[in-house]
Amino acid sequence: MTAYFIRRALLIVPTFLGITVLVFAITRVVPGGPIERMMLQAQQMQGREGGKVSGAAGESQRQPLSADQIQLLRAYYGFDKPVLVSYGQWLLKVLSGDLGMSTRYYEPVWLMICSRIPISLYFGLFSMVMVYGVCIPLGISKAVRHKSLYDNLTSAVVFTGYAIPGWVVGVLLLVLLASHWEVFPLGGLVSDDFDELPLIRKIADLLWHTALPLTAYMLGSFSVLTLLMKNSLMDNLSADYVRTAIAKGLSFKQAVFRHALRNSLIPVATTFGDNLSIILSGSFLIEKIFNINGMGLLGYESIIDRDYPVVMGILVISSLLFMIGNILSDLCVALVDPRVQFSSGR
Amino acid sequence: MTLSPLTRKKLQRFKSIKRGYYAFILFATLIVISLFAEILVNSRALAVHYQGRYFFPIYGAMIPGTTFGLDYPYETNYRELSRQFQIAGGADWVWMPPVPFNPLENDLQTDAYPPFPPSLKDRHFLGTDTSARDIVARLVYGFRIAIFFSLTLLVVNYLAGVTVGCAMGYWGGKFDLFFQRIIEIWSNIPFLYVIIIISSIVAPNFFLLILIMVFFGWTSLTWTLRTVTYKERAREYVLAAKALGASDFRIVFKHIIPNTVSVIVTYAPFSVSGGIVALTSLDYLGFGLAPPTPSWGELLQQGWDNMDAWWIVGSVIAAMVLTLILVTFIGEAVREAFDPKLHSTYE
Numbered sequence: 001m002t003a004y005f006i007r008r009a010l011l012i013v014p015t016f017l018g019i020t021v022l023v024f025a026i027t028r029v030v031p032g033g034p035i036e037r038m039m040l041q042a043q044q045m046q047g048r049e050g051g052k053v054s055g056a057a058g059e060s061q062r063q064p065l066s067a068d069q070i071q072l073l074r075a076y077y078g079f080d081k082p083v084l085v086s087y088g089q090w091l092l093k094v095l096s097g098d099l100g101m102s103t104r105y106y107e108p109v110w111l112m113i114c115s116r117i118p119i120s121l122y123f124g125l126f127s128m129v130m131v132y133g134v135c136i137p138l139g140i141s142k143a144v145r146h147k148s149l150y151d152n153l154t155s156a157v158v159f160t161g162y163a164i165p166g167w168v169v170g171v172l173l174l175v176l177l178a179s180h181w182e183v184f185p186l187g188g189l190v191s192d193d194f195d196e197l198p199l200i201r202k203i204a205d206l207l208w209h210t211a212l213p214l215t216a217y218m219l220g221s222f223s224v225l226t227l228l229m230k231n232s233l234m235d236n237l238s239a240d241y242v243r244t245a246i247a248k249g250l251s252f253k254q255a256v257f258r259h260a261l262r263n264s265l266i267p268v269a270t271t272f273g274d275n276l277s278i279i280l281s282g283s284f285l286i287e288k289i290f291n292i293n294g295m296g297l298l299g300y301e302s303i304i305d306r307d308y309p310v311v312m313g314i315l316v317i318s319s320l321l322f323m324i325g326n327i328l329s330d331l332c333v334a335l336v337d338p339r340v341q342f343s344s345g346r
Numbered sequence: 347m348t349l350s351p352l353t354r355k356k357l358q359r360f361k362s363i364k365r366g367y368y369a370f371i372l373f374a375t376l377i378v379i380s381l382f383a384e385i386l387v388n389s390r391a392l393a394v395h396y397q398g399r400y401f402f403p404i405y406g407a408m409i410p411g412t413t414f415g416l417d418y419p420y421e422t423n424y425r426e427l428s429r430q431f432q433i434a435g436g437a438d439w440v441w442m443p444p445v446p447f448n449p450l451e452n453d454l455q456t457d458a459y460p461p462f463p464p465s466l467k468d469r470h471f472l473g474t475d476t477s478a479r480d481i482v483a484r485l486v487y488g489f490r491i492a493i494f495f496s497l498t499l500l501v502v503n504y505l506a507g508v509t510v511g512c513a514m515g516y517w518g519g520k521f522d523l524f525f526q527r528i529i530e531i532w533s534n535i536p537f538l539y540v541i542i543i544i545s546s547i548v549a550p551n552f553f554l555l556i557l558i559m560v561f562f563g564w565t566s567l568t569w570t571l572r573t574v575t576y577k578e579r580a581r582e583y584v585l586a587a588k589a590l591g592a593s594d595f596r597i598v599f600k601h602i603i604p605n606t607v608s609v610i611v612t613y614a615p616f617s618v619s620g621g622i623v624a625l626t627s628l629d630y631l632g633f634g635l636a637p638p639t640p641s642w643g644e645l646l647q648q649g650w651d652n653m654d655a656w657w658i659v660g661s662v663i664a665a666m667v668l669t670l671i672l673v674t675f676i677g678e679a680v681r682e683a684f685d686p687k688l689h690s691t692y693e
Contacts, residue, residue, distance in 0.1 A: 011527065018531040026540070159678070162616075163670030164663070165623045171650050172663050179653040224616065231612060231681065267609075270573045285627060289650070303536065315536065323530060326569075333573060339580045 001334060005327065012323045017091075019319045020312065024087045027308045028079075034103035034306065035073050039065055077103065094316060100309035102302075109313035112298065119189060120294035124279030126210070127217040131225060136268070139229025143264075144256060146234060162223030167285035170216035174289065177212065184212050187291035213290040217283065225268065233264040266337050273329030276321050359683040366679015373672040380490040387483045389448040391424040393441045445469065447480035449487040449640040454478045461648075461655045473657040476648050479638075481658065485665050487640040493669075495556065496621025500614065502560045507567030508603070508610060514568065515575025516598055522572070529565045537562045541633045549636035559624065567613060574606045611684050615677020619670045626666070642666060 042065055065073070071080070078086040093100060099109035138154065145151050164172075178186045185191070191205050236242060237260050245255040284296030291297075295314065302310035361367050384404050385392065394401040396414050403409050403424070411418040414427055428440035446469055447453060453474060455462065460478035464471060472481040510529075514522045544550060544558060578584065579602065587597050622642075628634035629643025637644065642662050649659030 007523075011523065015527050015530045018527065019535065022531065022535055026535075155678070159671055159674045160667070163619065163674050164667050165627070167627070168623075168646065168663060168666060171646060171659060175649070175653045175656065175659050180656070227612075227678075266577065267570075267573075270570065285630075299536070311536070322533075326526075326530065329569075337577070339577070 008327050023315055025083050028083050099313035102307050102310050104305050104307045109309045116295045116298050128275050130218055131221050135225040139226045142230045143233035158223045158226050161219050166216040166219040167289055169219050170286055170289045173212045185209050189292055216286045228267055232267045236260040236264045269332035269336050270329050272332045273325035276325035356683050363679040366675050369672045369675035383486045386443050387445040387486050388443045391440045391442050395439050445482045447483045449483040450638050452478045464657050472661040481661050484640040488642045492622045492625050495625050496618050498556055499621040500617045503564045506564035511568035511571025512575050515572040533565045574609050578602050578605050612681045615673050619673045
């Protein structure tokens with residue numbers, strides 16, 4: 001088993017290379033890169049000045065940068081070399097801990113990402129604790145009281161929660177509670193005068209801004225996990241070994257918690273590793289709606305702006321997290337289910 | 347086609363779960379109605395009686411205004427025609443659909459700027475959006491597109507996902523590791539990024555968008571199915587089947603897949619609503635189907651931009667909630683019906 005996980009850890013390397021090579025190659029194909037944007041900016045600036053001169057130099061206006069300048073720019077961004085060569089250079093830089101500079105904000109990518117991580121981490125951890133804390137007990141109690149009034153009522157709530165995706169709820173909450181009734185703020189993480197507030201007010205202000213986005217975040221995974229927990233526990237409750245356990249005189253409670261619950265946590269465990277990437281990368285839709293400057297929004301904006309170094313930097317982090325998360329999922333499965341043999345022997 | 351007693355029993359069980367069964371009937375009705383949406387929501391008239399002749403303009407080629415004695419050669423404006431006939435009195439009449447607007451036309455007013463609030467008089471039952479297009483029409487046609495998009499996506503995704511996931515779990519070893527790498531690489535390519543690239547070259551249409559989404563979405567089911575198959579493979583019945591000399595093919599299709607159906611089916615409704623939500627999100631961001639395709643995501647975007655126009659956000663969210671809840675109810679009932687084990691409850 002240990003060998004299996006060591007092998008899995010080593011296999012991160014080829015996967016990581018595969019992902020980054022692919023996306024790196026894509027960034028080369030897309031039109032609208034940093035050079036095009038610079039040329040556009042230069043053109044607009046020239047256009048504004050040239051408007052007064054009334055197009056005296058019509059020919060040079062259409063091409064604001066000279067061929068030499070473009071060549072210099074291409075060299076600066078590494079566009080003059082073949083894809084694999086500049087990928088190699090990029091990779092070496094990444095391995096030495098340098099993710100490069102943003103082509104839009106001219107800031108180190110690593111600093112940009114670091115400034116966003118705490119925000120996403122805050123929401124991720126907060127919602128994860130809430131979700132697991134609610135879902136597992138709720139799923140168990142629903143499975144045990146299957147078909148009762150309690151089960152039906154909570155099912156209706158869970159289904160409604162599932163039916164509407166988190167960001168749509170976010171829009172609804174914003175329109176109702178923030179725009180119409182003005183109970184909650186319209187977005188952002190803290191008020192403008194946050195720095196001047198005393199500590200207690202700071203916490204209150206933060207929580208006040210957190211409430212709506214957190215609700216939106218929780219709704220996403222809340223229902224799926226509850227239903228998964230309920231369904232898998234029900235599968236196990238109807239299994240023969242639970243009947244045997246009860247026939248042998250175990251109380252129902254003991255049968256559920258000692259036997260059925262452990263087995264029914266397996267499907268729940270398969271999803272556990274996913275949390276790692278959700279915690280850190282967040283949801284760009286929710287962050288966009290609530291105007292929260294987390295990792296999700298950074299990734300989205302960098303894609304829209306074609307800010308390649310940031311795109312690649314976020315990709316490096318999110319893909320590593322995703323892969324570690326997958327291994328973590330397998331580890332969880334192995335921990336809760338001793339029957340699982342990951343080794344290749346049949 | 348004769349149903350096996352087992353399948354009949356499952357269908358019976360499905361019918362006995364009232365909530366899911368009625369949700370299914372309602373949902374199926376909605377889909378059928380949406381197929382004939384042209385009859386209910388359209389700018390063309392259902393029937394026109396003009397100088398003793400009858401016209402049925404809904405399906406078929408457009409009828410130029412000159413046919414009805416109007417002075418323009420382009421498509422007849424039936425709402426205008428209806429008004430003229432009424433003023434003229436006479437035996438001519440126009441029978442309009444309940445919602446006499448199509449999802450693409452702008453019903454502008456001279457003295458105000460859109461969006462217009464709901465109004466029974468103008469027959470904009472849920473108001474109009476910011477371009478003065480009727481919201482009912484946008485919702486109905488948007489529903490039709492979203493639901494067929496999502497169903498197509500589901501079928502293609504599952505074919506790929508179940509095949510690969512089962513194979514990975516069953517054979518394990520090198521095959522498993524190899525596909526794990528492929529899928530990891532696959533699911534890590536930022537999906538939005540690829541969509542943006544493609545929409546910067548061509549505006550994606552229905553099938554292109556499905557193709558892109560399947561290309562990057564088929565992996566979602568493989569992980570779960572792989573884990574389940576791993577679990578099933580370790581069980582005794584597989585060993586027994588193997589000892590009896592069953593081929594791999596037979597074991598996978600006859601023994602393992604039927605035992606994973608409960609899992610596959612549990613995920614199916616989530617996938618249908620997932621497809622609808624994915625399309626809505628993309629449209630919301632502006633990278634989905636090219637405008638002016640009627641879409642819920644685009645309406646949601648308008649609603650977010652114009653929070654005072656509550657009827658936009660209100661109606662689109664209500665429509666989404668209704669659709670997605672129906673799908674989820676159906677899914678839960680299907681799962682209960684197809685789960686080969688009847689859950690015993692202990693007293």
